[in-house]
Amino acid sequence: MLLRPARTLAAATMLLGLPALANETVRISGWGGSEVAIVNGLLTDVLAEKLAKEGITVKYEPVDGEFSQFIINGLSAGTAPDLFYVDIFWARSVFSAGQALPVTQDVSGFAANLVEAFTYEGKLYAIPKDFNTLAVHFNKDIFDDAGVAYPSDGDTWKTLQEKLVAVHEALPEVDGLCLVPEYARFGAFALSTGWTPFDSRGRTMLDQRFRRAFEFYTGLVKSGAAVLAADAGQSWAGGCLASERAAIAIEGAWIISALRDSAPNMNLGTVRMPKDLESGKRGNIVFTVGWTVNAASKVSKAAAKVAELLTSKEAQQWVLEQGLALPSRTGLADNSWLRGGRPEQMTSRVILEGLSDDHVMPYFFGKVGGSWMQPINAALNSVILGETDADTALASAQSALDRMLAN
Amino acid sequence: MGRAGSEERSGWLFILPFTVSMALFFVYAIVRTAYYSFTDFDLFKAPSFVGLSNYTALVSDELFLTALRNTIGFSLIVTTVQTALALALAVLVNHAVRARGLVRTVFYLPSIMSSAAMTLIFLWLFQRDGFMTAIVGVVLAYHRHILLFFVGIAAVQGALVLKARRRYDGVSIFDPFFLLVAAASALTLVVACALAGLLPVFDNDLRVSWLNTQQRFFFMPVTLWSVALMNIFTTVPTLMLLFLAGLQSIPNALYDAAEIDGANAFQRFRHITVPALRPVTFAVVTMSIIGTLQMFDQVAILGDAAPLASRVTLAYYVYENAFPAGASSRIGMASAAALVLGILTIAVVYVQKSVGVKERAE
Numbered sequence: 007m008l009l010r011p012a013r014t015l016a017a018a019t020m021l022l023g024l025p026a027l028a029n030e031t032v033r034i035s036g037w038g039g040s041e042v043a044i045v046n047g048l049l050t051d052v053l054a055e056k057l058a059k060e061g062i063t064v065k066y067e068p069v070d071g072e073f074s075q076f077i078i079n080g081l082s083a084g085t086a087p088d089l090f091y092v093d094i095f096w097a098r099s100v101f102s103a104g105q106a107l108p109v110t111q112d113v114s115g116f117a118a119n120l121v122e123a124f125t126y127e128g129k130l131y132a133i134p135k136d137f138n139t140l141a142v143h144f145n146k147d148i149f150d151d152a153g154v155a156y157p158s159d160g161d162t163w164k165t166l167q168e169k170l171v172a173v174h175e176a177l178p179e180v181d182g183l184c185l186v187p188e189y190a191r192f193g194a195f196a197l198s199t200g201w202t203p204f205d206s207r208g209r210t211m212l213d214q215r216f217r218r219a220f221e222f223y224t225g226l227v228k229s230g231a232a233v234l235a236a237d238a239g240q241s242w243a244g245g246c247l248a249s250e251r252a253a254i255a256i257e258g259a260w261i262i263s264a265l266r267d268s269a270p271n272m273n274l275g276t277v278r279m280p281k282d283l284e285s286g287k288r289g290n291i292v293f294t295v296g297w298t299v300n301a302a303s304k305v306s307k308a309a310a311k312v313a314e315l316l317t318s319k320e321a322q323q324w325v326l327e328q329g330l331a332l333p334s335r336t337g338l339a340d341n342s343w344l345r346g347g348r349p350e351q352m353t354s355r356v357i358l359e360g361l362s363d364d365h366v367m368p369y370f371f372g373k374v375g376g377s378w379m380q381p382i383n384a385a386l387n388s389v390i391l392g393e394t395d396a397d398t399a400l401a402s403a404q405s406a407l408d409r410m411l412a413n
Numbered sequence: 414m415g416r417a418g419s420e421e422r423s424g425w426l427f428i429l430p431f432t433v434s435m436a437l438f439f440v441y442a443i444v445r446t447a448y449y450s451f452t453d454f455d456l457f458k459a460p461s462f463v464g465l466s467n468y469t470a471l472v473s474d475e476l477f478l479t480a481l482r483n484t485i486g487f488s489l490i491v492t493t494v495q496t497a498l499a500l501a502l503a504v505l506v507n508h509a510v511r512a513r514g515l516v517r518t519v520f521y522l523p524s525i526m527s528s529a530a531m532t533l534i535f536l537w538l539f540q541r542d543g544f545m546t547a548i549v550g551v552v553l554a555y556h557r558h559i560l561l562f563f564v565g566i567a568a569v570q571g572a573l574v575l576k577a578r579r580r581y582d583g584v585s586i587f588d589p590f591f592l593l594v595a596a597a598s599a600l601t602l603v604v605a606c607a608l609a610g611l612l613p614v615f616d617n618d619l620r621v622s623w624l625n626t627q628q629r630f631f632f633m634p635v636t637l638w639s640v641a642l643m644n645i646f647t648t649v650p651t652l653m654l655l656f657l658a659g660l661q662s663i664p665n666a667l668y669d670a671a672e673i674d675g676a677n678a679f680q681r682f683r684h685i686t687v688p689a690l691r692p693v694t695f696a697v698v699t700m701s702i703i704g705t706l707q708m709f710d711q712v713a714i715l716g717d718a719a720p721l722a723s724r725v726t727l728a729y730y731v732y733e734n735a736f737p738a739g740a741s742s743r744i745g746m747a748s749a750a751a752l753v754l755g756i757l758t759i760a761v762v763y764v765q766k767s768v769g770v771k772e773r774a775e
Contacts (some may be wrong), residue, residue: 072736074736074738074739075736078456078736078742081456081457082456082457089434089471095738096738096739096740098739098740098741099455099739099740099741099742101455102741103455103456103458103741104457104458105457169462188717192697234541236540236541236625237540237541237542237620237716239540241718254517281473290650371739372741373740373741374740375737375738375739375741376737376738376739376740377737379739380720380721383720384627384720385623387627388626388627389620391625391626393622393627393628394627409475
C-alpha cells in the first residue's frame with residue numbers, strides 16, 4: 007500500500023503528464039581519496055537535477071585499497087555495484103568473464119584510442135571517463151638557479167639528458183630526475199623508437215630498438231642525469247620533484263594534485279616527452295579508466311543512464327575546469343580553460359597532447375596482465391643497480407617473456 | 414543413565430560451535446579447494462575438470478619452484494635462529510635481578526607492533542643508504558679498530574687469568590673484574606693507536622641493496638634474508654615469553670642439587686634447562702614452522718620495493734594466482750599451490766616431531 011504523500015505525488019505526476027518516477031537506486035563504485043570529491047561533486051553540483059528527473063538515486067561506494075580485487079570478489083559473489091570503474095590495466099579480466107554489459111549509447115564524441123582500449127572482441131564494454139599520459143614536469147627555479155635552459159617540447163633524449171647533467175653539475179645536491187625501474191615510465195621511451203610490446207604473432211621481441219631505449223634509460227644514472235628514486239628516499243618521481251631533490255619528473259597529470267599538497271608554491275613547467283633522436287618520434291603510454299555496467303545488475307538501464315550522465319559533456323567540462331581530470335571527449339580539447347596560463351592548465355594541455363603522440367599504447371598487456379612487465383622491470387632494476395649488464399639482463403628477460411607467452 | 418545422557422548432550426553442545434566453524438571454514442573449504450585444484454576456474458565461468466594439469470603446470474612453473482625453495486629456506490633459517498634467540502633471551506631475562514619488569518617489557522615491545530607498521534619501518538631502515546647500511550658502513554670503516562679491540566681484550570684477559578691461576582685455583586676465564594680491566598686497556602690501546610694515526614679509517618661510500626635486488630646469499634635471495642631479520646625481530650619476543658613461562662616451572666631444587674654436584678653454569682643449562690623445556694621448545698618450533706611456511710604479510714607489504722622472484726613465498730604465490738595483476742584469476746593453480754603448501758606444512762611438522770624436538774620431556 008502506498009503511503010499518503012507518495013500516493014499524492016503519483017496522482018500529481020499522472021495529472022501533469024510527467025514520466026512516472028521509477029525511483030531506482032543505482033549503486034556505483036570507484037576509488038576513494040580525491041575521487042570521492044569528484045564523483046560526489048558531479049552527483050550533487052552538476053547532475054542532481056537530471057538524476058532526479060530520471061528518477062534515479064545514486065549511491066557512491068568508494069573503495070580504498072585494491073579496487074580490482076574488490077570488484078572481482080564482488081562480481082563472483084553477486085554483491086558488486088551496478089556501475090563501477092574499470093582500469094584499462096585489468097578491464098579485460100572483467101570483460102572476458104562476461105561480467106560487463108556492452109555500451110549502447112553513442113560514443114562518437116569520445117577519443118577513438120580510448121574507445122578502442124575498452125573494446126573487447128568487437129564490442130565496447132566501458133565508457134572512458136578520463137585519461138592520463140606521461141609528460142616532463144620541471145621545477146623552473148632549479149633550472150634558473152643552475153643557469154640551464156628549461157626542458158622544451160623540442161627536446162630529444164640526448165638534449166634532455168644534457169640539460170639534466172648540467173643541472174646536477176651546477177647544483178650537486180639536486181639530481182636531474184628520479185628514476186623508477188618500471189615499464190610504466192620506461193615504456194614511453196621504448197615506444198618512441200617504434201618498438202611495439204607485441205608483434206603480429208603476439209610475441210614480445212626485445213629487439214635493437216628496445217635495447218637502444220633500455221641502454222639510454224639505464225644509463226641515465228651513470229651519466230649523472232638521474233638517481234634511483236629509492237636511493238633518494240622516495241617511491242616515485244613526483245616525490246623527488248616535490249622535495250626539490252630532482253629537477254624534473256616524468257609523470258602524468260596526477261602529479262598536480264600531489265604537488266598541490268606537498269609543494270603548493272612550486273614554479274612548475276610541463277613539456278611533452280622527449281623525442282627519440284633516431285626515429286624523431288615521441289612515444290607515450292595512456293592510462294585510462296571507464297565506467298562499466300555490471301552484467302548482473304537489476305537496474306542496468308538506469309546504471310547505463312548514470313554512466314552516460316557522468317561522462318556527458320557537461321560533467322566532463324565541470325571535472326576539467328576543476329582541474330581534476332582530463333576529459334575523454336575530444337570536443338573538450340579546445341575548451342577555453344585549457345588555454346589558461348595556470349600550471350594545472352598548462353599541464354593538462356600537455357597531457358592532452360600526449361594522446362596524439364606518434365606511438366601511443368594503452369597501459370594494458372593482454373591476457374598475461376601485469377606479469378608481462380615483471381621481466382622488463384627486473385632487467386631495468388638489475389642493470390641500474392649494476393648487478394648485471396644489459397646483455398645478460400635482456401637475454402634473461404627475453405627468455406622469461408618467451409616462456410610466459412608460449413602458454 | 415539419564416544423568417549420563419544429559420552430560421553427553423551438554424558435551425556435544427559445548428563442542429558444537431567449534432564443530433560448526435571447523436566444518437564450515439576448514440573441512441568445507443579444504444574439500445572445495447581440493448576440487449578446484451583439478452579444474453580450470455576463473456571465478457566466473459563454470460569450473461571445467463582438467464585432471465592433474467594444474468599440478469603439472471606448478472612443477473614446470475619456475476616461479477612456483479622459486480617460491481618453494483624460498484619458503485623452505487626461509488622457514489629453516491627463521492625457525493632455527495628465532496628458537497635459539499628466544500631461549501637465550503628468556504634465560505637472560507629470567508636471570509635479570511634488577512628492573513626485571515622493565516627488561517621484559519622492553520624485550521616484548523617489538524611483538525605488540527602490527528606487522529604492517531613494522532614492515533614499513535623496516536622498509537625505511539633497509540633503504541640503500543639507510544640505517545642498516547650505515548651500521549655495516551661503520552663496522553667496515555672501523556674494522557681495524559674493532560679487530561684490535563677484541564685482540565687486545567683477549568690478550569690482556571688471557572695474561573691476567575694465567576697470572577692469577579699461578580697463585581689461586583678456580584679463576585674463571587671470564588672473570589668479570591679482569592674483563593673490565595682488559596676492556597679498559599684494549600680501549601686505551603685502540604684510542605692511542607688511532608690518535609697516532611696507525612689505524613686508517615677505511616673510507617667507503619657503501620650502498621647495500623637489502624630489498625631491491627636479485628642477488629642471492631647462500632641458498633636464499635638477499636631480500637628474504639632481510640625479511641627473515643625483520644620476522645625474527647618481531648616474533649622472538651612472543652616465543653621468549655613462552656620459554657620464560659617454561660623456565661619458571663623448573664624447580665630450583667634441580668639446579669641446587671647440580672651445583673652441589675659441581676656442575677658449572679653451562680652444564681646446568683645443557684642438562685637441566687634444555688631437557689626440562691622440551692615441551693615448550695616443541696610448541697615453539699612447531700609454531701615457528703607453521704608461521705614461517707605460511708609467511709605472507711611481510712612480503713605482500715614489500716610490494717614493488719623488491720622484485721617478485723626475490724620475495725615470492727608459497728603463500729604469496731597462491732595470492733598472486735588468485736588475484737593476478739591485470740589478468741583473470743587462476744583459481745585452479747592457486748588451489749593446487751595452496752594444497753601443496755598445506756601438505757608441506759603437515760609433512761614438515763610431522764618430520765620435525767619424529768626426528769627433531771620431541772613433544773615430551775625425557
